[in-house]
Amino acid sequence: MVGPFGGITAATMVSAITQHPECLGSPVSLTVNFAAGITPGAYTLNLRAARTNRSTQHWVLDITQTQPDGSSATVLTGTAMTALPRDTWALNDSPMPQVPGPEGIAPVPTPEALVWLARYELRNVSGPLPAKWDGRVASDDHHTASQSQLWVRDQPARPLDYPAVTAMSDIFFPRVWLRRAHMVPAGTVSLTVYFHASAQQLAQASDDYVLAQARAQAFSNGFFDQTAQLWSHAGALLATSHQLVYYKE
Amino acid sequence: MVGPFGGITAATMVSAITQHPECLGSPVSLTVNFAAGITPGAYTLNLRAARTNRSTQHWVLDITQTQPDGSSATVLTGTAMTALPRDTWALNDSPMPQVPGPEGIAPVPTPEALVWLARYELRNVSGPLPAKWDGRVASDDHHTASQSQLWVRDQPARPLDYPAVTAMSDIFFPRVWLRRAHMVPAGTVSLTVYFHASAQQLAQASDDYVLAQARAQAFSNGFFDQTAQLWSHAGALLATSHQLVYYKE
Numbered sequence: 001m002v003g004p005f006g007g008i009t010a011a012t013m014v015s016a017i018t019q020h021p022e023c024l025g026s027p028v029s030l031t032v033n034f035a036a037g038i039t040p041g042a043y044t045l046n047l048r049a050a051r052t053n054r055s056t057q058h059w060v061l062d063i064t065q066t067q068p069d070g071s072s073a074t075v076l077t078g079t080a081m082t083a084l085p086r087d088t089w090a091l092n093d094s095p096m097p098q099v100p101g102p103e104g105i106a107p108v109p110t111p112e113a114l115v116w117l118a119r120y121e122l123r124n125v126s127g128p129l130p131a132k133w134d135g136r137v138a139s140d141d142h143h144t145a146s147q148s149q150l151w152v153r154d155q156p157a158r159p160l161d162y163p164a165v166t167a168m169s170d171i172f173f174p175r176v177w178l179r180r181a182h183m184v185p186a187g188t189v190s191l192t193v194y195f196h197a198s199a200q201q202l203a204q205a206s207d208d209y210v211l212a213q214a215r216a217q218a219f220s221n222g223f224f225d226q227t228a229q230l231w232s233h234a235g236a237l238l239a240t241s242h243q244l245v246y247y248k249e
Numbered sequence: 250m251v252g253p254f255g256g257i258t259a260a261t262m263v264s265a266i267t268q269h270p271e272c273l274g275s276p277v278s279l280t281v282n283f284a285a286g287i288t289p290g291a292y293t294l295n296l297r298a299a300r301t302n303r304s305t306q307h308w309v310l311d312i313t314q315t316q317p318d319g320s321s322a323t324v325l326t327g328t329a330m331t332a333l334p335r336d337t338w339a340l341n342d343s344p345m346p347q348v349p350g351p352e353g354i355a356p357v358p359t360p361e362a363l364v365w366l367a368r369y370e371l372r373n374v375s376g377p378l379p380a381k382w383d384g385r386v387a388s389d390d391h392h393t394a395s396q397s398q399l400w401v402r403d404q405p406a407r408p409l410d411y412p413a414v415t416a417m418s419d420i421f422f423p424r425v426w427l428r429r430a431h432m433v434p435a436g437t438v439s440l441t442v443y444f445h446a447s448a449q450q451l452a453q454a455s456d457d458y459v460l461a462q463a464r465a466q467a468f469s470n471g472f473f474d475q476t477a478q479l480w481s482h483a484g485a486l487l488a489t490s491h492q493l494v495y496y497k498e
Contacts, residue, residue, distance in 0.1 A: 028438075028470075028472055028493065029282075029438070029439045029493050031280040031328060031439070031441060033278075033307050033328050033330060035299065035300035035302070035307040036300060036302065050284065050311065050323040050326050051284035051285060051322070051323045051324070051326070053284070053285065056438070056495075058282050058284040058323070058326050060309075060311070060326050062299065062309070073300070074299040074300045074307070075300070077299050077300070077307055077309050077328045078328065079280060079282050079326045079327065079328060079439075081282060081438060081439060081493075083470075083471070083472070085470050085471075086470055086471035087470075088468075088469075088470060088471045088496065088497070088498055089425075089429065089468065089498065090468050090469040090470070091386070091428065091467075091468045091469075092391075092467055092468075092469075093391045093394065093395050093428070093464070093465050093466055093467060093468065094391060094466040094467060095391055137340070142341075142342045142343060142344055145342065146342050176338075179340065179342070180338065189277075189278070189305070189330060190278045190280070190328075190330060190441075190443075192280060192439075192441045192491060194439075194472075194474045194491070194493050196467040196469045196470070196472075196474070197469070198469075198470050215342070216342050217342055217343040217478065217486065217489050218340075218341055218342060218343060218445040218486040218489065219337075219338065219339050219340045219341075219342065220337075220339040220340075220341075220445045220446070220447075220486075221277075221332075221334050221335055221336075221337060221339070221445070221447050222332070222334075222335035222337045223277055223332070223443075223445075225443045225445070225489050227476060227489075227491070229466065237466065237467040237469075240466050240467060240474050240476075240491070242441060242443070242476070242489070242491035244277065244278050244330075244443050246305075247337065248337070249337050249338065
């Protein structure tokens with residue numbers, strides 16, 4: 001609602017880190033804070049490794065833009081961590097929900113005007129945009145009332161990588177719209193993504209569909225949170241995410 | 250396992266922000282990354298407001314410590330957001346689980362040697378430390394196998410504030426110990442907390458018990474995540490949290 005799709009901005013940060021000549025390993029965590037809407041035109045991405053350990057590395061980043069009056073303003077802040085992959089005990093304690101596969105579900109028509117949305121193929125499993133914007137607060141089942149599940153892949157299809165997973169973690173429309181059947185101004189202010197898949201595991205997922213699931217836990221004082229999970233079609237938990245979203249009223 | 254209790258370090262960051270003369274409003278989000286163990290002795294906390302909007306403010310912070318060779322090294326990075334409280338539509342979509350109250354549960358004995366732990370009164374509801382460290386991977390119920398619930402308050406009791414809530418969001422022992430009944434080296438590397446309670450709502454919770462709940466979603470490549478919720482005794486969702494934890498093997 002304010003500025004471009006936050007997911008692509010976050011993905012650009014991940015891309016910058018992984019392309020940095022000093023980068024150690026692969027992304028394991030990312031937090032970006034959207035301090036102001038990024039405007040069309042040039043921006044400066046400041047990125048530095050604040051600490052490099054034996055197997056982990058901590059990154060600090062921000063985006064600044066020159067304002068009409070010539071001054072420079074911060075529009076995004078963030079931190080990230082990369083790590084060398086280690087072969088350890090592993091367990092997926094959030095198995096993929098049992099849902100219909102993508103093949104039998106019609107793709108959501110994406111309006112041409114929303115260019116970023118048209119870059120995705122989306123197939124809704126549950127919790128679509130309300131059919132009626134009647135302001136009716138949804139069911140009393142707190143766990144599912146603000147939850148959406150959908151199959152997603154890039155359009156045109158391309159192999160998964162860390163930037164793609166980052167952007168997909170922000171693919172959901174605002175939970176407050178679903179919960180209230182009421183379209184209020186809303187926008188992500190902080191996004192955290194944890195990457196559970198190694199580069200090799202991402203490569204295995206190839207260009208297949210990803211199951212994306214999100215729900216809110218609390219709406220209060222003009223902000224709600226959203227927890228999200230991304231699974232490969234084969235059921236590997238690729239990433240988990242938590243974000244905080246501003247809403248107006 | 251490496252350095253002091255991360256919760257108190259994170260709480261110190263929140264305290265620094267709220268005491269800053271330029272601080273606008275109250276904390277709504279915090280992310281801290283533990284880049285290295287903080288060692289006993291002096292440290293420098295660098296804190297600046299990177300962006301101040303009409304009702305929100307974005308903070309960037311780090312901690313540096315002078316090394317034995319005289320150089321300065323970053324041991325913590327982080328970002329935070331504060332906001333003026335706004336009166337909006339609100340809904341708790343994660344009602345407090347129905348659990349026995351704290352009164353009938355005996356406090357966990359806290360060893361004097363763990364000074365930080367002795368500063369808490371803890372009453373376990375579910376998911377305590379394994380009684381036997383027999384390496385048996387727990388039940389197949391993925392939702393509860395890595396979950397703990399406990400009543401917590403400061404010892405001695407004191408009214409809740411943002412630093413207290415921040416520290417409590419990191420009160421849990423490593424999920425990998427619970428899941429595996431096996432004590433491997435582990436430590437938080439990144440912690441994000443979203444504050445859903447206004448200062449007034451925190452004041453209402455006073456010095457009463459808080460119900461703290463945490464579970465892991467995925468363990469892979471040497472890191473697991475932990476999602477957590479904190480409710481007031483009256484059932485208000487005070488904060489939600491997501492953290493990434495290193496484990497050794």
